[in-house]
Amino acid sequence: MCGIAGLIDAKGRRAPDANRRLALAMSDAIRHRGPDGSGVWGDAEAGVWLSHRRLAIIDLTEAGAQPMATPDGSGHLTYNGEAYNAPDLRSELEAAGYVFRGHSDTEVILYGCQHWGVAETARRLTGMFAFAYWDSKERKLWLVRDRLGKKPVYWMNQGGSFAFASELRPLLLHPEAPRDIDRSSVAEYLRTLYVAAPHSIVEGVHKLEPGGILTFEPDSGRVTAERYWSLDREVARAQADPFLGSPEEAVSEAERLLADATRIRLMSDVPLGAFLSGGVDSSTIVALMQQHSAGATRTFSIGYRDAEYDEARHAEQIAGHLGTDHTTFYLEPDDALAVVPELPRIFDEPFADASQIPTYMVSKLARQHVTVALTGDGGDEVFAGYNRHAAAGGLLGRLGRLPGPVRAAMAGTMTSLSPNQWQSLLRIVPGRVRPRAVGEKLHKLAPLLKLHGRDQYRRLISQWPDPAAIALGGRERPGPIDDDGLDALLPDRVAEMRYLDLVTYLPGDILTKVDRASMAVSLETRAPLLDHRLVEFSFRVPSSIHLRGGQTKWVLRQILERHVPRALYDRPKMGFGVPIDSWLRGPLRDWAEELLSERRLRDQGLLRPEPVRDLWRQHLSGRVNAQYQIWGVLMLNAWIDAYSAELSGAAPAPQPVAA
Template sequence: MCGLAGFLPPASSRLGEHAQAVIQQMTTAITHRGPDSTGFWAEEGAGVVLGHRRLSILDLSPAGHQPMHSACGRYVMVFNGEIYNHLDIRKKLEAGSWKKPPAWCGHSDTETLLATFVAWGIQPALQAAVGMFAIALWDRQEQTLTLARDRFGEKPLYVGFAEGQGNEEGALTGRGPLLFGSELKALMAHPEWQGTLASEALEDYLRFGCVGGAASIFQGVAKLPPGCLLTITQADVQAGRLQAPEQWWSAEQAARQAIQAGRIEDPEAAVSAVEQALGQSVRSRMLADVPLGAFLSGGIDSSLIVALMQQQAERPVRTFSVGFDDARYDESQHAEAVAAHLGTEHLTLQATSQMALELVPRLPELFDEPFADSSQLPTALVSRLTREHVSVALSGDAGDELFGGYNRHLWVPRIWHKLRRLPLPARRALGGSLKAIPAHTYDRLMQWGGRVLPRRLQMRTFGEKLHKLAAVLESPTERALFAGVASMNRQPAALLEGAGQGRAPEALFPALAQFNSVEWMLLMDTLHYMVDDVLVKVDRASMASSLEVRVPFLDPEVFHTAWRIPAATKLKDGQGKWVLRQLLYRHVPRELIERPKMGFAVPLDAWLRGPLRDWAEDLLSTASLKALPMLDLAQVRKLWQAHLKGQGHHAQQLWTVLQLLAWQRRWGEG
């Protein structure tokens, strides 16, 4: 696990010492991604410069140092990630008849990948590789730079011009050298960087709390999409225009292929198939030359990963969780109970609210693009704890997206089936009636009713949920309903100056043929929420502490198996993740697992009214808001005052604005 950076000037020139100084600035900005060593390489005639920061996981010797040259001398590569099946690939290369077997210098997956590019070509090599990766490969023979990213987007890769101008019909445009790197801060460290805010990205950011898709927060800079590669020549850089990336793997296509391969109709057979695929994935991700452990929240996904690890381990697996001093958000006791049953060596970080609060001002440094999923705080804390003991941790991320773990997967089809019978005008009238009563009034009713209601019927944010129900009633289509429940802020345009009504929610998610409504939601969550939010959060929060996190659910065979299972089986008996539950019951008693889904939350409402109030007030000052004139100052201040008075639950909407303002203050334009 590492960090990479580099640049390609618009015309060949002698680089000299200047190139080394520049690439060192770029790689120093991402030292946290690879604190063990640094390296750079430049080719004078072409002007290309590659830089690398190394976090040693496999082959700790100098034989794993990067940038790495292929044995034939044609390719030079910097690589961030892990190829879990690289030993199997080595065996195929050694048995191949294409030419004499490679003479290996070490046992790193980087060397394996380079040899595979030489033997099979770039696309076949990528398709053979199972892992997470971002790659920059220079072909000295063809004088081309190839950037590539893994299937699911586990590892980030940004590319763009030092003076970006925009994104025209899928093509990046700009002037100056072409820059690329694992994080935006690497690009911003280049002396010719002149970043301009991409104001068109703000509406979707305010809606979802992240900058999604291929866009970035800067004009003329993009994220290479998952499963894509981009080939760049110096002529492209000279022209100031890059063509659209080429897709070498597609989640949508892979899902269709899995369905065509034949459904696993028998529920018990589905459980066994997942056990086989996920068990193998876990086994391959336990390969490391450094200490390894796992995150354990006590929920279904992380508990299942740990159970499969412990089943295959020769000694107790090291597991880590975080507990909060606010009991409403503390799952640590559940994690400890699961750990005790499985026999792991468990450690709980007893985090205080103060520890999380002290981290808040550092978030723009960790997430150098605006990011507002507040679970970033506990994720960063547990990563910091874990790194004190191990260098690699397995996580249970992506189980929800593949196996139907979010509440919306269950109730969106149910509700829409009933809603569609009622005319839209009537639904809008009912929704308006619900919204006529302030959310905080509903909350007071729930507090009173909580004295007599069973615990399972008590809701922490009753008013917010009823207002969400009102929005649900007003949804014109099922796609709009899904877009609404998947949003942090249903009306982001209201926070932007002169933005009007904004885009229709259903325009955000394409309609796809041959998928039923549940399958469509699973695919949309995989392509959008998982890639743009979950994986960004995990990567930045963990790499800030130089911790490598591996995600066993994101394995091509696990994905294939999951998509062969009918949606009715995944949501069997009115439960999400039915298959994963049944598999986990083979290892952990049901009573340790069955409880309401809590999520990795923090008490944002109370913090923003209390210990974070001064921080927020400073960011929401008139002077601060004027630094982003596209924000509607009056609307933002109105939202803040309503929150302070307890008139509704606006913490998530405010958090997106606050993180944007904090990012602007730290990074700004240019």
């Protein structure tokens, strides 16, 4: 895992030495992604410069250093990620006559691009990756991103000055970088609390989409983009070849694929462990890791003193059953609050999934012991694990058949009490343990009763349901959720929701969160549940199996039950939350009040102060729990503060840096 950056000065606007210094400064801005080494390569005549920050995982010798060149010097590669099937591809390339200097997967990708071409090499790779390949014979640069979007690539093209990097920050060092905030991105951010590809928070800076290849030809200035892999194509193939076996056979095939996906992600020349929350996803991964480990797997979890949020005891029980070497860090409010001022720099763009805090903290904990950690990311999206999937396959479907007035009356009943009042009422009702935040869930369900189809999904994923009422001058752009072709492509609402999760929420929120949090502490994370072979298989499996008996993630639960007693994991879903609601009313109140002041909001000119201030007052009073909407505005404003120098163009000019 590494950091990449580069630039092409096609019109020769700067001296070669200035371009070299800029390329080095860009890579140094992401030193956290690769503290083990750096490198730069340039072709002064072509104006092409590639740089690299190295986190050494496979082949720790100089044979794995980057940027890496083909023996004839015609191809150069700077690469971030892991190709888990590199040994198999290497055998094919050796049979074709290629001679390898080391055993890194970088060399495999480099020779693959030369031998098969860039697009075919990307299609052959199993793993997570983002890379840039320059071919001096064709005079063309390729940028490539992995299928699901685990590894990021930002790029810009300003009048023939092309640049790219693993994060936004290095691009803002470029003297010709755009600096204006994209107001449409602000509106879209308010809805989801992340900035989705292909856009960024800066107008004119873009993100390469998952499964994408971008080419830049400096002689003409031409930029083209294509997809070497897309989920819609794979879903269409899956629908043409549905899985016809029994539910039990579906479980066995999924376990076979997941076990192999886990096995190949254990390759490492440095210490390796896993995050273990005690939930179904991470517990399944750790159970499968233990099958391939000679000793006890190192596992890590975050705990809370507040029992409403704490899953550490469950993680410890599963760790004990599986025999892992487990470490728990109990997150105190002061620990978390100390991280808050650093969040804008850690996450690089406005980003407001509050679980960013424990994700960063567990990454920091794990990095004290290992350099690589496997995660359970993707289990909900791949195996239908969210409450919205269960609702789409059950309650929402049934309620949708009721007359409109009946649904409206039910919605009114659900909102007749505040979330806190619902929670208090249900605590005194005897019976099974109620899910956390059940009152908020009822309030979230109520407006869905008046909607249909993808409008329900849009409402489910919305934090500010009407961003146009808040954002000044920005308008949301069409995205995957607006694709009317989905109704014909996908057989049912559950499959459609899973598809939308995988192309929007997963790369925009989950994978962004884990990438930035882990790479901030130089930790590589790997997600077996997002192996593309498993994702493709999951769409062959009918939704009736994914939600068999009304149970979310039925297939994954059956796999886990083969390794862990059900009593250790069968409990209501908690998520990876933090008590932001109470922190905003307590220790974070003064910090938040400054960022939300009416004067500040007016001077900033991005948001209408009145609705923001009104919601903030309601939250402080306890009448509503608006923690997520408020957190979104806070993270936006804190990011603007942190990046004020870069956005004004006053960032320090790149200084000479030793190679």
